[in-house]
Amino acid sequence: MADSPFRGTFPKPSQPRPAAPGSDMTISCRATNPLSLQDDLGKVFLDENQAKATTATRLFRNEELLDAVKRLTSEFIQSKRSGKFCMWSTGCSSGEEVYSMAMVALNEFSKAKRQPLMEACGTDINPERIMEGRMGRYGRPGKDAFAQNYWVLLRNYAEMNNSQVQMGDLLRSVCTFAKFDMRNKPKNHTFHFIVCNHVLQYYDAPGQRHIIGNLKAVLKPGGYLYLEGVTEHGLDGLNLVKLPDRPLLYQVGERPRGRTLIRRK
Numbered sequence: 001m002a003d004s005p006f007r008g009t010f011p012k013p014s015q016p017r018p019a020a021p022g023s024d025m026t027i028s029c030r031a032t033n034p035l036s037l038q039d040d041l042g043k044v045f046l047d048e049n050q051a052k053a054t055t056a057t058r059l060f061r062n063e064e065l066l067d068a069v070k071r072l073t074s075e076f077i078q079s080k081r082s083g084k085f086c087m088w089s090t091g092c093s094s095g096e097e098v099y100s101m102a103m104v105a106l107n108e109f110s111k112a113k114r115q116p117l118m119e120a121c122g123t124d125i126n127p128e129r130i131m132e133g134r135m136g137r138y139g140r141p142g143k144d145a146f147a148q149n150y151w152v153l154l155r156n157y158a159e160m161n162n163s164q165v166q167m168g169d170l171l172r173s174v175c176t177f178a179k180f181d182m183r184n185k186p187k188n189h190t191f192h193f194i195v196c197n198h199v200l201q202y203y204d205a206p207g208q209r210h211i212i213g214n215l216k217a218v219l220k221p222g223g224y225l226y227l228e229g230v231t232e233h234g235l236d237g238l239n240l241v242k243l244p245d246r247p248l249l250y251q252v253g254e255r256p257r258g259r260t261l262i263r264r265k
């Protein structure tokens with residue numbers, strides 16, 4: 001039997017945590033490609049290329065997203081708010097996005113010399129990808145895969161050999177993964193920052209509005225959504241405002257002021 005490349009080098013990953021109970025109810029929702037939890041995701045898309053693209057992800061994929069994580073973590077630390085800084089990546093595939101966000105946030109806590117009071121949750125409809133996320137072990141990226149500053153983070157929070165990367169214990173302790181279909185309403189938890197990246201393009205506008213409404217319902221007051229791939233009417237009626245300097249960041253708009261006039265009969 002071939003030796004594990006990690007034997008004696010990396011800490012053994014702890015057992016994956018169980019998924020939250022009751023997280024796989026189904027609801028009906030119009031989607032361009034209607035998914036169900038029983039589907040093999042590869043089969044519901046039109047051609048093979050599109051199917052492969054559905055779970056594609058990688059470490060430090062989006063500079064814009066990671067800049068937002070850095071800024072929001074730093075704002076949270078400076079605000080001296082109590083509790084944890086909570087982030088959620090919905091449709092996280094095998095977890096690289098969650099770990100990348102968590103490394104950037106951990107680094108902000110470390111620079112501020114503060115305890116890392118934070119959590120990064122990752123959910124996906126696809127249970128196999130979630131298992132991979134829990135293991136936190138990936139092929140080693142090529143040296144030009146991302147900028148030097150991210151290599152520094154990876155060396156700080158993960159262990160590497162020539163072919164693989166194992167996410168380290170501190171990093172794994174702040175990241176959790178669960179199977180969850182975001183067409184359902186989440187409950188029991190609220191977040192400062194919710195990310196839906198490279199997912200919404202698979203849904204039509206009513207599907208997008210439905211999903212984004214579900215996400216908005218568990219956004220903490222003053223929290224932010226990062227929404228990539230929204231189509232023209234995907235936000236209609238949701239009262240979300242785009243931040244002018246950060247195109248994919250949204251906040252809940254203010255309630256209309258003033259009294260509502262009720263006409264007497």
Ligand SMILES: C[S@@+](CC[C@H](N)C(=O)[O-])C[C@H]1O[C@@H](n2cnc3c(N)ncnc32)[C@H](O)[C@@H]1O
Binds near residue numbers: 053093182202
């Ligand atoms: C292209 S990957 C995006 C991964 C990651 N967010 C990124 O940007 O690198 C899209 C993921 O969305 C997931 N997905 C699609 N519909 C979903 C749903 N209704 N609920 C949860 N995950 C979903 C797919 O299983 C897939 O893993």
